[in-house]
Amino acid sequence: MRGAAFLDRDGVINAEVHYLHEPEKTILLPGVAAAIREIHLHGYLVIVVTNQAGVAKGYYGESDIHAVHRRLRELLAAEGAAVDAFYFCPHHPDHTGPCCCRKPAPGMLLRAMADYNIDPALSFMVGDRLSDIGAGRAAGCRASYLVTTGYGARTVAEEDVSGVRVVPDLAAAVRDFFG
Ligand SMILES: [Mg+2]
Ligand SMILES: [Zn+2]
Known part of the structure; x- marks a missing residue:
């Protein structure tokens, strides 16, 4: 079994844009490509897990999400970095009813664990919201970073972040986890 870094997308990998769905507005945050390369050097998988309720709300379609992910892959590839898999939740409870994949539910992480034979006890989650931390914990990750x-x-x-590991950015989370 392998370890994985479960990464929230918006605000962790790329600059936060409200309901991002346009490839041209997809901008990598500084240091992210290097941090992702570092994760891979440790033999860990890089798995993106992102809530995309804009689909449930009718703001954009799943094809827009795929376009953003293609752009992210291009931007990362230009810096020698790659994502192993993207998972997204297109739901919202007010529009599509309850689901088991919208963070803080752990559904996307659990699916990736099954798909890639990932051991949660080796793995970590990085996000910019408490729902990310909740998903990491619910999935049994060894560490979850805000x-x-x-x-x-x-x-x-x-919000109440007592008991949460707060770090400046993805690079700091990666350094702490492997350090
Ligand atoms: Mg986010
Ligand atoms: Zn869902």
Whole structure:
């Protein structure tokens, strides 16, 4: 079994844009490509897990999500980095009813664990919202990090983050986990 880094997308990998669905607005955060290369050097998988309720709300379609992910792959490839798999939840409870994949539910992580033979006890989650931390914990990850990029600074200012490992960005989470 292998370890994985489960990464939230918006605000962790790329700059937070409200309901991002346009490839041309997809911008990598500084240091992300190097951090992803570092994860792979440790033999870990890089799995993106992202809530995309904009689909349930009718703001954009699943094809837009795939277009953003293609752009992310291009941007990362230009810096020698890659994502092993993208998982997204297109649901929202008010529009499509309850689901088991919208974070903080662990469904996307559990599916990836089954698909890639991932051991949660070796793995970690990185996100900018408490729902990311909740998903990491519910999936049994060894560690879950809250970054202060994206919505993270607001999360730290406005919510109870006691007991949560707060780090500046993805690179810091990766350094802490493997350090
Ligand atoms: Mg996010
Ligand atoms: Zn879902």
